[in-house]
Amino acid sequence: MEFAIEIHHVDSDYSKTTTLNDFIKQADDAIGKDKYMGYFYDTNGILFTRDENKPLTLGDVGIDNARVLKFK
Secondary structure, eight states: OOOOEEEOOOOHHHHHHOBHHHHHHHHHHHHOGGGSOSEEEOTTOOEEEOOTTOOOBTGGGTOOSOOEEEEO
């Protein structure tokens, strides 16, 4: 079974301080690394993958407000 993580809008401070790796770690902690393929999507369907070498914030990649909220 493959899980997608749906990103919902929240406050802008979150996207300024939360790195992609931190965001993915939240998902890992919430559903377990073995439970999904390591992909997550923003609400526009843009695909990101787990990448240890890119400590970008969510805002850096154009996600202004986001958090792990819902799993499919």
